[in-house]
Amino acid sequence: MGTDADCADTQHTPPIPPQPPHRPAPSVPPAADEDPRTTVLRPVPADPTVPPPAAPPVQRPTGPMPPTAPPRPATPPPAPPRPRTPPPAAGPQLPPRPAQGPAAPAPAPPAGRPVSFRDTAAFHLAHSEALWNARRDGAHGGAPAAPESAPAAPPAAARPPAPPWPGTALPHQGAGPRPAAPVAPLPATRRSRRRRLVIAACLVLGIGLIGGAAAGSWLTEGSDAPPTPQATFAKGRDVWRNTPVDTLFPRTVDGLGVGPGGADRRWTRIAVAPDSTCAKGLDPALAETLAPVGCARLLRATYVDATRSGVITVGALTAKADAPGMLAMNSRFSTKSLAARATMMPLPYAAEGTPAAHFGNAQRASWTVRILTDIPVVVYAVSGFADGRTVTDPQPAEAAVRPGTTTAPAESGLGHDAKSLADRIEDIFRKQSGISGQNTEEP
Template sequence: MSTDAEFADARHIPPIPPQPPRRPDPAVTPGPEGDPQTAVLRRIPAEPPVPAPGAPAAAHPVPPRPTVPPPAAGAQPPPRPDRAPGPPAPAAPAAPTPPPPAGRPAAFRDTAAFHLANSQKLWSDPRERGASSGTGTPPAPGSGPTGPASARPPQPPWPATAAPHRGVVPGVGAPAMLRHPSGRRPGPRLLGAVACLVLGIGLIGGAAAGSWLSDEADAAPATAAATFAKGRDVWHNTPADRLFPRTVNGLGVGPGGADRTWTRIAVAPDSGCGGAYDPKLAAALTRAGCTRLLRATYADATRTSVITVGAQITKTDQPGMRALNTRFSTKSLGTRTDLLPLPYAAKGTPAEDFGRAQRASWTVRILTDIPVVVYAVSGFADGRAVAEPQPAEEAVRPGATTAPAESGLGHDAKGLADRVGTDFRKAAGSPTQTTEASS
């Protein structure tokens, strides 16, 4: 944007003498000169001609500026004119002014004063100017119709909302809920259905609570008396395969920590205790009584040794079993060679030659948490006789050099007795492992 300073040159603009103020005629409506919101600009003289290339520049004499004497002391300055002064009168005839170059306006320039003078119509709303001036200025696009309501185009109506069905109550922010029509109460069928539903829920809840209570009762640890009573009935409540498994794996129970495997080759029918012990051992166990005797015979993996395992169900109570265990441990009844159990020699098996003379090692266990006496006796499967049998607890000691110790017959008797005693305890639900005296 150019300003007046670009054209204020002393060489081109003659001096402007001051003019006296002129008051407007009060009877005449003031024009733009009298409007305080309108600024009147002065004309700017045309630019001098541009000399042709190579032509000498023409000298334009510049007249001297008139000197204005300073105002006297106390004198009032001349009043400021209401408008800009007009073009000055030339002091001397000047050369004819050439026409302005193409592309430049001959009137007002793009000055700040020009924009200030025309800013009113630039910032005013066209509709307001049209209303104030009374002219029919068309409205701006998007401003909407301004004519009367009858002349406006009809607006499409809003889509009608479907009325809810009868018995449906519309809600805000929630799904519609059904309600009965006014004046109607639930019928007896509905009341009966609700009553059945409530009763069914109550029965299901009671059954669940009863099941939960029964599970809690089952999960509670059984008392010693209950376990002892249950152990008296395991012989006819438990399958034989659980009390005498078909295959028993003894991990690290053989000589030197070797693994042992025993296979069941015969199961004796349950019977009484007569003929199952030597006479002195039978007399020692008579005080406890005999309800039933269960027996089974095993062979090791090499079929070189055979072992008979038995379980006697006694008739005494828990204090009687503790007293019997104490008597065996204090009097060493389990280590005497004249108190041995007898083997079960099943015909047609590797143990058919297993008799009294073939007994090499044995052990007797008095269980105190259940009324059971467990024993085991081992020997050679080829029917060889053993002159001096050895208790299993002595044959398994490190450094033992006897025939039962070196052949592993002591380990066979002890390992199978431990396993069968554990199976009887599990069947009775015994929570702990009781330590008994053994021979």
């Protein structure tokens, strides 16, 4: 026999909730296919071949019953009255829709499928495409196929025709692109007049193009066309007057690979002689030989090499003769070898206070004389030692630059200095006269 102490720790059993009042079942249950409730909310019945799962036993708590809730009313409260719709305005009234006849009996469902399966949402969603296509086919004149669950349609005589489906209006029977209206030909007089105008416009345009091309060629003839030999010869006569002295005799002249053995040479100008006559700047024998071509101006300058051991005087004589006279003088020097004679050596220009101060006639070692035929200019050069030593066997520059020559002018490079500086001054005079390229005269 237990005591109150033994039951002190025992949890009390909660009271049993009240049961809802039992609603009386309807006397005649509605059929599955005639249930007024929506099919979306009603669950799909399961396959009758599968037995339903057994429900677990309900455990009823023991103890006093709680008070029951008041019973719910069996009939719902009446709905509020709807507002009356005003009568339609006066206007065209649609014909009343004829009453539909009795619905045709629905076909029997297939075997193994319950009758209420056609009223489910899945069934209607699966057959919505067929219903939609059937309506469209009926609108265009075809006979739509009614679904299994749809009621039978009334006869065609009792049902009004459905309105046409909106779409693009078909063209009228026999309509097509209209042929273009025939263009009336122009009269012969108008055609001939138009043709004459076109021909005249073409002629004017062609003459204008030809005239413009000729004018452009005439205007650019002096700049683009190469100068004639006569114009070049005349321009060479005024080079000494129109060209700065620093252009004719640059302050520094570089000779790449022109020294003995292909060595590079560099010369610096140390003096420029004032304008003088040919009688004072030339040796008497050379002046007498050049007398047939005349002497308009004589320009001279003296250079020193990079080692300051050799000095070179270069000169340019502007002649008064014409082109045939210069050609005859060049032929005379070439046939008689006048440029290789020691009596034809030019005079040096020994400027005071420069490394060429002791550069006199006895110090001349190598020389060259060029008679140009395309411009009236005679170019020459003479070289010697800067220390004033005397040279007993001078040699022409053309002979001193030959390989294997062992003379003093050849081994010291004085022959290379005279020839290379004469080449540079000759190129400058030709370029200033409008002649491009080197055309060295070899007498």
